[in-house]
Each structure stands twice: as structure tokens, then as C-alpha cells.
Amino acid sequence: MSAPTIDPTTTTTRTTETTVGTGGRPVIELDGLTKTYDLGSVSVRALDGVTLRIGEGDLVAITGPSGSGKSTLMHLLGCLDVPTAGSYRLAGHDVAPLDPDALAAVRNRHIGFVFQQFHLLATLTAWRNVELPLLYAGVERGERRERALVALDRVGLADRAGHRPGELSGGQQQRVAVARALVTEPELILADEPTGNLDSASTAEVLGLLEDLHAGGRTIVLITHEPDVAARAERTVVIRDGRVHHDSGAAAGAGPGPTADRGVVRP
Numbered sequence: 001m002s003a004p005t006i007d008p009t010t011t012t013t014r015t016t017e018t019t020v021g022t023g024g025r026p027v028i029e030l031d032g033l034t035k036t037y038d039l040g041s042v043s044v045r046a047l048d049g050v051t052l053r054i055g056e057g058d059l060v061a062i063t064g065p066s067g068s069g070k071s072t073l074m075h076l077l078g079c080l081d082v083p084t085a086g087s088y089r090l091a092g093h094d095v096a097p098l099d100p101d102a103l104a105a106v107r108n109r110h111i112g113f114v115f116q117q118f119h120l121l122a123t124l125t126a127w128r129n130v131e132l133p134l135l136y137a138g139v140e141r142g143e144r145r146e147r148a149l150v151a152l153d154r155v156g157l158a159d160r161a162g163h164r165p166g167e168l169s170g171g172q173q174q175r176v177a178v179a180r181a182l183v184t185e186p187e188l189i190l191a192d193e194p195t196g197n198l199d200s201a202s203t204a205e206v207l208g209l210l211e212d213l214h215a216g217g218r219t220i221v222l223i224t225h226e227p228d229v230a231a232r233a234e235r236t237v238v239i240r241d242g243r244v245h246h247d248s249g250a251a252a253g254a255g256p257g258p259t260a261d262r263g264v265v266r267p
Contacts (some may be wrong), residue, residue, distance in 0.1 A: 026089070027187050027219045028054035028077065033086035035072050035242075046072040048242035049086065054221065056187075059214040060249075061222040061233035069242040074223045078111055078190050079103040091187040108136055112181025112189045116196035118173045120165040127152060127161040130180045137184065151179035155209055171202030178209060189213070192223045207232050 035047040047069050054060050064070040075081040076088060079095055082103070088096045095106055107113075112133075120129045130148040139147070152161050155175040165173050174194060181189050191210065195203040211232065214220050222233055230236050238246040 025056050025092075026053050027056050027058070027091055028052065028221070029087075029089040031087045031089075033073075033076065033088060034084050035069075035076065035081070036084045046242055047076070047083070050239075050242070050244055052237065052244065052247075054219065056219055057214070057217050058235060059211070059220045059222075059233045060235045060237060061224055061230035062237045062239060063224055063227070063230045064239035064245070066225070068239045070223055070225075070239045072242075073239060074190065074192055077188075077221060078113060078192075079107045108133055109184060110187050112184065112186040114174070114177050114181050114189065114191040114194045116193035118165070118170075118177050118197075120173055120176060122165050125162050125164055126157060126168070126176045126179075129165070129176055130183050133180060133184050147183055148179070151183040152176070154182060155179045169202065170198050171205045174198060174202065174206050175209060178206070178213075182213070187219060189218055189220045190223070191220065193225070194222065195224075195226070195229055203229070 030050055030052040033047055033050045033052075034045065037044045037046060050069075050073065062070050062073060072081070076083055079090070079098075080103075082098075083096050086096065087094055090106065090110060093106075095103065098106065121132075124132075127145065127148040130151050131144040134144040134147060149158065149161055152158050155178050157172060157175055157179065160168060160172060160176075165176070168176065177194075178189075181191075189210075194210070195206055198206060207229065210220055210222070214234075222229065224230050236246075236248045237244060
């Protein structure tokens with residue numbers, strides 16, 4: 001899959017933590033990533049100079065308490081927002097300076113999303129939900145259907161292709177969402193609390209599916225507040241006060257250990 005042409009941008013930033021994935025070529029490269037929100041007379045620094053590497057084929061859980069900055073980080077990783085400072089390279093391309101239209105193209109072609117709420121259209125069958133990213137990308141109808149059916153087969157739902165979301169269990173709906181995330185063959189699957197609305201059996205089913213995809217070489221980032229879900233990943237990154245507090249990848253020499261003793265500089 002060809003990547004969009006992006007003009008390189010050089011940004012000088014203050015780096016506070018450096019961690020590197022154990023996989024192949026970098027899929028995610030964050031350097032000094034900072035996000036500040038201006039709330040009237042008060043500025044809140046939600047992310048404070050995060051530097052992080054996630055390699056091709058990694059399965060990484062990003063976790064942290066409420067207000068830690070992990071949701072902000074998820075929005076930046078998913079190109080749903082832009083940083084105030086720092087750089088973000090996705091599969092080798094700097095996406096931090098892109099305009100909204102270019103970011104939308106990156107999201108469609110290079111990132112597969114799995115959300116807690118499924119976000120399936122109730123009036124569409126499973127395969128038509130799965131084909132939507134291809135529709136937005138301008139793929140021809142016949143090819144869209146073929147690729148959607150292949151994706152549903154990969155998640156074990158080929159026999160449910162003609163069912164609407166209301167006719168499927170919660171676990172099955174989330175598997176449809178995973179198929180939708182896969183259908184564009186993205187470099188990154190970003191799963192935001194993917195088991196938050198599932199019972200224990202469906203949770204095990206969906207996590208098992210994500211692990212199978214990882215075993216097949218997929219790069220997967222899980223955003224979760226659930227320790228048992230995070231424990232299923234091969235690497236855990238803990239965010240606190242907008243910084244990387246701990247990265248289990250550092251144990252393999254990927255970078256420094258916990259940074260809890262470092263104060264957060266608030267503007």
C-alpha cells in the first residue's frame with residue numbers, strides 16, 4: 001500500500017523519555033510530543049514531551065489513571081487531533097503538520113480503529129459496515145464487497161455477513177468492528193477500550209482475536225484502563241501526568257525506567 005506524500009518537517013523539542021519497541025521497522029515514532037489546551041486564562045498540558053517508539057508487529061497496551069493523558073495520546077496517535085509541539089511519524093511519514101483533509105486521508109488508509117461503542121450503523125448489514133472505509137477511499141463496489149467478506153471471514157463471521165448489528169451479540173459486533181479496521185490493510189490497529197462494553201466471555205473472544213492478528217504480524221495499540229486487558233499485551237506503557245511513567249519495553253534495554261519522580265511542568 002502506497003503512503004501519501006508528506007513534506008518532511010523538522011521540529012526542535014525537549015525530550016523527557018525515550019522508549020523503543022521490540023518489533024521491526026518503526027510504525028509509531030513520537031518525539032517530544034506535547035499537547036496543551038488553552039482554557040481561558042489557564043493552560044493545561046495534557047501531554048508533556050512524550051517520546052516513544054512502537055515497532056512493526058508490536059502489541060502494546062497504553063494505560064493510566066483517569067486524567068493521565070492516555071486519551072489525548074490516543075487522539076494524537078489516531079490523527080484525530082494535532083500536537084502543540086513535537087513530531088509524530090506514522091510508518092515513516094511525519095503527520096504532525098498535516099491539515100485536516102490530509103489527516104482524514106491518513107486515518108482512512110493507514111489506521112484501523114476499534115472503539116468501545118462499536119460505532120456500527122444499525123441499518124447496514126455486517127459486510128456493508130465493514131466496507132465503509134473502502135467506500136470513503138473510492139474503491140469500486142465489487143472489490144469493496146469482496147474485501148469486506150474476506151475481512152469478515154478472518155474474524156470468523158463469514159456466516160453473519162448479511163446480519164445487521166441488532167441481530168448480533170456484543171462480541172460479534174466488536175468482531176465486525178475489527179473486520180472493518182482490517183479491511184484497508186492498515187499499518188496500525190488502534191483499539192480504544194475495545195472490551196469496555198463486553199461480558200467476560202466476549203472480552204476473551206475479542207482479545208484472543210487481537211492476539212491472533214498480532215501473531216500474524218499486525219501492529220496493535222490497545223488503550224485501556226483495565227489491568228487484566230493490559231496484561232494480555234507483550235508490552236505495557238503507563239501514562240501519568242502527561243508523561244511516560246513506565247514502559248515494560250525498557251526492561252529489554254529499550255529506554256529508561258519509571259519517571260514518576262519527575263515533576264510535570266505546568267504553564
